Amino acid sequence: MNTTQTATTKRGNPASAFLEASMASFSRTAFFVKSANEWRGLSRRKSVEGAAKAFARANMVAVIHRADDSAVGFFFDVANNRVAKVTYSNVEWSA
Numbered sequence: 001m002n003t004t005q006t007a008t009t010k011r012g013n014p015a016s017a018f019l020e021a022s023m024a025s026f027s028r029t030a031f032f033v034k035s036a037n038e039w040r041g042l043s044r045r046k047s048v049e050g051a052a053k054a055f056a057r058a059n060m061v062a063v064i065h066r067a068d069d070s071a072v073g074f075f076f077d078v079a080n081n082r083v084a085k086v087t088y089s090n091v092e093w094s095a
Contacts, residue, residue, distance in 0.1 A: 032059060032063055049074075069093065070091065
């Protein structure tokens with residue numbers, strides 16, 4: 001099963017509290033944080049998001065660092081065998 005679910009930030013969604021708090025601030029040098037060009041280079045046949053999703057399935061998390069300093073996070077949910085996608089517009093980046 002290869003599905004992607006976009007996490008919402010509505011109350012009552014148990015994943016939303018984790019997803020909002022887990023990546024409010026993170027390091028650019030972490031192994032799972034790569035720019036769009038770096039993700040594109042990992043897999044010639046997949047899109048940037050496709051490469052990040054595949055990485056998240058193997059490593060639990062992947063983050064695309066966009067040029068405008070926003071981020072897209074992918075989190076693998078083992079219990080439901082899904083990859084959740086979260087978009088962050090105000091991210092605190094640390095070196």
